Amino acid sequence: NMPGGATQVGNPTGAHQSSTPALGIDDWDNPDAPVFAEIAPMPAGLETWVSLYLAITKNPERGSFVYDKATDRAMLRWTREQNAPAVAAAKSLFDRINKANTTMYRYDLFGPQLKNFADDFCYHPLGGCVLGKATDDYGRVAGYHNLYVTDGALIPGSIGVNPFVTITALAERNIERVIAEDVRTAA
Structure with missing residues (x-):
């Protein structure tokens, strides 16, 4: 919070x-x-x-x-x-x-x-579509082809600091894998 x-x-x-x-x-x-x-x-x-x-x-x-x-x-x-x-x-x-x-x-x-x-706002909402649970380890939503999560929803809860850099790093890491495996192999 x-x-x-x-x-x-x-x-x-x-x-x-x-x-x-x-x-x-x-x-x-x-x-x-x-x-x-x-x-x-x-x-x-x-x-x-x-x-x-x-x-x-x-x-x-x-x-x-x-x-x-x-x-x-x-x-x-x-x-x-x-x-x-x-x-x-x-x-x-x-x-x-x-x-x-x-x-x-x-x-x-x-x-x-x-x-x-x-206390009536959440500055950096996290969770809801947790990495490795609702998605695979790269943000691909389980059971849905070509549906990806790339934001703070992947993080299960507070990480103790502003999550901006963590969210950015996850998004960059995940999109590199998605492009390499999903986009390039489909072309």
Whole structure:
């Protein structure tokens, strides 16, 4: 899970900010609340006095999809309460950061509820069509000719860091094999 949190800082962050993570805070080995947090400056175009943290946690909770025959749809089974372990882990880290830097939480960024964590999104969704289970080892969907998965759905859960590079590496590796074995042999 990846809850977001924001703290107010005492020094300007600058109006011209990047939109990619600028720093990582590794507290992954913390036995009570493992977290890896990315500081992603808010690209607002004006001074915000804010650092936005995206926290990757080891949430033991997992969602699942269940087929609803009446509606002929797959429904996600996930409750808001399942976010609690992720938010608690992130809060533990951010509380320590705020204390050490004499900063404080912002309560005005995530809607009218005046909360300091946004736990209603998933920044890098993973899983759903896991490599080696729903697909072969190269993303070919079992039982479907010429149907491939090449995104984060192949990864079963959190890998502890931003999964962008892992997803890219898997996609490149898989497509090379698919081109070599499926496309070239069909031609």
